[in-house]
Amino acid sequence: MDNKPVIFFLSLLLLAALIVALYQSKANPFTQGKAPVAVSDAQNPAVNPHQADPAIELYTTNCARCHGGFGEGKGTNPSLQKNGLGVEQIIHxxxxxxxxxxxxxxxxxAELQKLAELVQRF
Ligand code: HEC
Incomplete structure (x- = not known):
């Protein structure tokens, strides 16, 4: 009896199973080291620790264009980082x-309070 077709078919199955296993494996070389999807720095919690704070939105919309996304200052506008100002002074x-x-x-x-506290943490 000729077993060649059976062996050929089983080899094909084994190959298919191997491909599926490789595809699903975490060690899949096609997904390893993939660059993360780009998000703006202000939205990226890894870059911006204030991301979960609603004050960040107030800051981003109203202040960042002059003082920079992290209060680092921009052009002639001063940096807000470690300026030692108190909450009351910042609100003023x-x-x-x-x-x-x-x-x-x-x-x-309430918004002023949150905003001032955010600026203090820069
Ligand atoms: C149009 C640009 C502009 C915008 C918008 C702006 N600022 Fe300013 N900010 C400045 C400039 C310029 C100064 C410096 C003023 C001076 O002392 O003459 C300043 C100063 C400050 C200071 C004092 C810094 C220090 O060290 O004395 C704080 C705090 C501050 N800004 C917070 C904010 C916050 C919070 C917002 C958003 C609600 C904001 N700024 C929006 C331009 C801006």
């Missing part, structure tokens, strides 16, 4: 403006 600057910085009157007291 936000609501009254200073020099070429505009005043912001639309924030609620």
């Amino acid at each position: 600057i936000i609501t009254n403006g200073r020099g070429s910085m505009p005043s912001f009157i639309r924030f609620s007291p």
Whole structure:
């Protein structure tokens, strides 16, 4: 009796199983070392530890264009990092403006508090 076709068929099955196993394996060379999907720095919790804080949104929309995404400063606008200002002082600057910085009157007291605390943590 000729077993060749049976052996050929079994080899094919084995090969298919190997391919599936390789594909599903964590060691799959096709997915290893894949670059993470690009997200903007402000949304990336690995880069921006304040990401979970709603104040980050207020900061990003209202302040980042002048003071930079991390309060690092931009152009002639000063850095907000480690400036030693207290929450009250920061709230005063936000609501009254200073020099070429505009005043912001639309924030609620709670929002001002959160924003000032965020600026303090930069
Ligand atoms: C149009 C650009 C601009 C925007 C928008 C802006 N700032 Fe400023 N900010 C400045 C400038 C310029 C100064 C420096 C003012 C001075 O002392 O003459 C400043 C100063 C400050 C200071 C004082 C820094 C220090 O060391 O004395 C704080 C705190 C501050 N800004 C927070 C904020 C926050 C919070 C927001 C968003 C609600 C904001 N700024 C939005 C331009 C801006």
